[in-house]
Amino acid sequence: MVHTMKMKHTLFITIISIVGMLSNVFAQGNIQIGLPDAAIALFGKGGINTIHFSPDGTQLAVGTSIGVWIYNVQDRKEKSLYPGHHDEIHTLAFSPDGKYLAVYGFQNAIIQLWDMNSDLNEPILTFPEKPGRITKLVFGHDNNKLFGISELGFLAEWDIETGNRLSTQRYGKRGLVTAFNPKGQTLACGDPDNNEISLWDSANDSLGEVFKEKLNPNAGNTLSRILGGNQNNRKGPTGIETLALSPDSKTIASSHIGNIIKIWDVTTREERFSLKGHKEIISTFSFSPDSPILASGSTDNTIKIWDVSNGQPITTLTGHKNSIETLAFSPTEATLLASGSTDGTVRFWDTKTGKERSVFATGHTESIEAVAFNTTDTMISSVAANGTVQIWDIQTGKKLPSPSVPHYDSNSALVLSQDATLLAINGQDNNVRSRVSGLTMQTRSHRETRLLSLPTGDELKSFPHPSEYLALSPDNNILAAVNPREQVVQLWDINTGDKLFSFGIELSLHEKIIFSHDGQYLAIYGYNDQTQLWHVPTQEKIDIPNVKEISVIAFSPDNKTMAVEHPNVDGLRVIGLWKITQTGIEKHKEIIPEFRNGYTAKLLFSPDSKTLIQLHKSGWRSYIILWDIDTGVELDIVSGHIKNIQSIVFSHDGKTLASGSEDGTILLWDWEKIMMKIGKQ
Incomplete structure (x- = not known):
C-alpha cells in the first residue's frame, strides 16, 4: 500500500x-x-492516514492523526496505541512474521516497536535516535531489520533488537516519490519535477536508467492548446504524484498530472499502459498480493480496479462520501480490499464482484469545527468540516449512532446550536485536479443554506442563498447569515422561514457574526471592516467605539461586557473590555x-x-x-x-x-x- x-x-x-x-x-x-x-x-479517533493488514490478514492497523488503532478483522474489536504521546501517524509496518508493528510518529519523530502478541499497553522498544521526515517504514524479509525512507532522500536501516541504525544511504534528492520492496532491495523513485522514474542501484549507490515513456502523437497538439506555442517535443503529462511497486517487484504504477495512471515494466524499464478514468487526482494505490490487480483511490471519492496485465478497467467502487486516503489488499484474500476515507470510515470491498462488503469501522473523523453539549450535559456532539455529525455519551464514552446528514467536501459556513439540536450548514464542493501548471482546487459553495434537526438529521428549512458565516440565537429562533452574493447580513425566523430584516456590509475575507447570550445583540466584525452592533428586537444599529481591525468579539454570560481583540494606538494587539449600558457601549479597560x-x-x-x-x-x-x-x-x-x-x-x-x-x-x-x-x- x-x-x-x-x-x-x-x-x-x-x-x-x-x-x-x-x-x-x-x-x-x-x-x-x-x-x-x-x-x-x-x-474521537483522528482522521485516517494509512491502513495495513497484518501478514495473516487477521488484524488491520489504522494510522490516524492522533495514533494507531488495531482492529480484529473477524469481530471488529479495537485497541488504541499511543506511541509515547499522541502523534500523527502516516507510516507503519508489520514484520513479515506478524510479530511486530513499527510505527513512526511525525511530530515526535520517533520510531517505536510494538509486540503484537502482547497486551499492547506499551511499546517494547523506542529507537534511540529521532530520524527526520520518514515517509515509509518496511521490514526486511528476515524480520530482523527495519528500513525507513526519508523524504530528504535517505534510506536508513535499523536493527530491531537494539533500535540502532546500521546504515544510511542517499538514494536521491529531496522530495522524490518512492516505493520500496525489501525482498529484492528494490527502491523505485519518481521525480515530480521532470516526470522521470528510475530504480536506485544499491551497488553503485545511484539512480539507474530512466524508464521510457510511450510517445503520445497527440501530446504536442493538446499541450499547445493548453499552454500555447509548440510543445511537440513533450512526451506527455508531467509530474509524478503517487508511486506503487507490485509485490513481485515486476510492475510499477504511477499517477501523473492530468489524473493519469501509467503502468511500467520493471524488467524492460518501459511504459506498458496509460490508464484514464478518475476525474480528480489519484491519491493512493494498492496492488493485490498476486500483483495483476491494481486499486487506485482518488479525491473524486471513487476507487477503480484495474487489470495491469492488459491495462483494462475492471470495476469502480463507490460508497465513500469523501476523498479516498489509503488502500490495502488483504494478504490472505486476494479480492478483499480495505479503504480509508476522509469521511471517517474504513470500508471492505469485494474487488471481484465490485460490491461493498461492509462499513468496517467508523468514527475516524477529522477537522472538527463545532462542538456543543445537550441541555443535560450528558451528551456531546461535534460537526466536522465535511458535515459529519458525531454524538457521544459522556458518562460511558460510547459513540452513539450518527444522524444521516448531507456530506460535503468542505463547507463555507456552519453553526451548531448551543443545545446541539440544530445544525445550519452551507456545503462546498472541492474539485481537485492536477494539470500541467500544477495542482488546482476549485471550490463551489452550494446555493442554499440548510437547517437540520439533531440528532435525527431531518432537514427543517432551506434558505435560498449561500452563506459565508452563520450564527444561531441562543433560543434557537433566529438564524443570522452573511450572504456574500448580496453583501448583506440576513436574519431569518427559523420557525416560519421568513426574513426578519437585513443590513448591508462591505464584504472582506473574514466576516463573522455572534449573538449575545441573551440574544438581544448581534455583532458583525471583520479584520478590515468597521464593526457593527445591532439591537435585534428593535432592529436598530448601536453606536460603538471607532475601532478597526477587530479580529474577535465575545459577550459575557451576564451580557454586561464585550471582549474585543484589536490593535491599540501603538499597533499592539490588545483585548479591550467594553461595558454594555442602557445608554450605549463604553470602553472600560484593556488587557495587553x-x-x-x-x-x-x-x-x-x-x-x-x-x-x-x-x-x-x-x-x-x-x-x-x-x-x-x-x-x-x-x-x-x-x-x-x-x-x-x-x-x-x-x-x-x-x-x-x-x-x-x-x-x-x-x-x-x-x-x-x-x-x-x-x-x-
Missing part, C-alpha cells in the same frame, strides 16, 4: 507540549486514553497580552464572567490562555491537542470546558480543577 502526500494537511504541525501527560486515564468503551492534566475525557507570534482565533468568558479564555493560534500550534478580567493578569496556558483547536465551549452547568480540534478529537477539561490549580477556587 502506497499513498501520496495529502492535500489536506501536507505541511504538518509541531506537536503541542502536553501538560502532565498520562496523569489520568479515561475508558472510552474499550479504549484507554492517556490524558493531559485537568482533562477528564477524550472523544505578551507578544506571541500568531493570532487570536476566539475569545470566551468563563460562566462567572471573571476569567477570559483566549484561543491563540501560532502556525500549527494552539493554546488556550486564561486571563483574570479584574487584574488583566495571565493565569495559565492549557494545551493538549495535536492540531489546531477550532472550537471551545462550556457545558451548561459551567463545570466542563470542551475543545474540538482539527485532529478529529474533543477534549473535556475539568474547569473547577483548572481554577483550583491557579488558586481561583
Whole structure:
C-alpha cells in the first residue's frame, strides 16, 4: 500500500507540549486514553492516514492523526496505541512474521516497536535516535531489520533488537516519490519535477536508467492548446504524484498530472499502459498480493480496479462520501480490499464482484469545527468540516449512532446550536485536479443554506442563498447569515422561514457574526471592516467605539461586557473590555497580552464572567490562555491537542470546558480543577 502526500494537511504541525501527560486515564468503551492534566475525557479517533493488514490478514492497523488503532478483522474489536504521546501517524509496518508493528510518529519523530502478541499497553522498544521526515517504514524479509525512507532522500536501516541504525544511504534528492520492496532491495523513485522514474542501484549507490515513456502523437497538439506555442517535443503529462511497486517487484504504477495512471515494466524499464478514468487526482494505490490487480483511490471519492496485465478497467467502487486516503489488499484474500476515507470510515470491498462488503469501522473523523453539549450535559456532539455529525455519551464514552446528514467536501459556513439540536450548514464542493501548471482546487459553495434537526438529521428549512458565516440565537429562533452574493447580513425566523430584516456590509475575507447570550445583540466584525452592533428586537444599529481591525468579539454570560481583540494606538494587539449600558457601549479597560507570534482565533468568558479564555493560534500550534478580567493578569496556558483547536465551549452547568480540534478529537477539561490549580477556587 502506497499513498501520496495529502492535500489536506501536507505541511504538518509541531506537536503541542502536553501538560502532565498520562496523569489520568479515561475508558472510552474499550479504549484507554492517556490524558493531559485537568482533562477528564477524550472523544474521537483522528482522521485516517494509512491502513495495513497484518501478514495473516487477521488484524488491520489504522494510522490516524492522533495514533494507531488495531482492529480484529473477524469481530471488529479495537485497541488504541499511543506511541509515547499522541502523534500523527502516516507510516507503519508489520514484520513479515506478524510479530511486530513499527510505527513512526511525525511530530515526535520517533520510531517505536510494538509486540503484537502482547497486551499492547506499551511499546517494547523506542529507537534511540529521532530520524527526520520518514515517509515509509518496511521490514526486511528476515524480520530482523527495519528500513525507513526519508523524504530528504535517505534510506536508513535499523536493527530491531537494539533500535540502532546500521546504515544510511542517499538514494536521491529531496522530495522524490518512492516505493520500496525489501525482498529484492528494490527502491523505485519518481521525480515530480521532470516526470522521470528510475530504480536506485544499491551497488553503485545511484539512480539507474530512466524508464521510457510511450510517445503520445497527440501530446504536442493538446499541450499547445493548453499552454500555447509548440510543445511537440513533450512526451506527455508531467509530474509524478503517487508511486506503487507490485509485490513481485515486476510492475510499477504511477499517477501523473492530468489524473493519469501509467503502468511500467520493471524488467524492460518501459511504459506498458496509460490508464484514464478518475476525474480528480489519484491519491493512493494498492496492488493485490498476486500483483495483476491494481486499486487506485482518488479525491473524486471513487476507487477503480484495474487489470495491469492488459491495462483494462475492471470495476469502480463507490460508497465513500469523501476523498479516498489509503488502500490495502488483504494478504490472505486476494479480492478483499480495505479503504480509508476522509469521511471517517474504513470500508471492505469485494474487488471481484465490485460490491461493498461492509462499513468496517467508523468514527475516524477529522477537522472538527463545532462542538456543543445537550441541555443535560450528558451528551456531546461535534460537526466536522465535511458535515459529519458525531454524538457521544459522556458518562460511558460510547459513540452513539450518527444522524444521516448531507456530506460535503468542505463547507463555507456552519453553526451548531448551543443545545446541539440544530445544525445550519452551507456545503462546498472541492474539485481537485492536477494539470500541467500544477495542482488546482476549485471550490463551489452550494446555493442554499440548510437547517437540520439533531440528532435525527431531518432537514427543517432551506434558505435560498449561500452563506459565508452563520450564527444561531441562543433560543434557537433566529438564524443570522452573511450572504456574500448580496453583501448583506440576513436574519431569518427559523420557525416560519421568513426574513426578519437585513443590513448591508462591505464584504472582506473574514466576516463573522455572534449573538449575545441573551440574544438581544448581534455583532458583525471583520479584520478590515468597521464593526457593527445591532439591537435585534428593535432592529436598530448601536453606536460603538471607532475601532478597526477587530479580529474577535465575545459577550459575557451576564451580557454586561464585550471582549474585543484589536490593535491599540501603538499597533499592539490588545483585548479591550467594553461595558454594555442602557445608554450605549463604553470602553472600560484593556488587557495587553505578551507578544506571541500568531493570532487570536476566539475569545470566551468563563460562566462567572471573571476569567477570559483566549484561543491563540501560532502556525500549527494552539493554546488556550486564561486571563483574570479584574487584574488583566495571565493565569495559565492549557494545551493538549495535536492540531489546531477550532472550537471551545462550556457545558451548561459551567463545570466542563470542551475543545474540538482539527485532529478529529474533543477534549473535556475539568474547569473547577483548572481554577483550583491557579488558586481561583
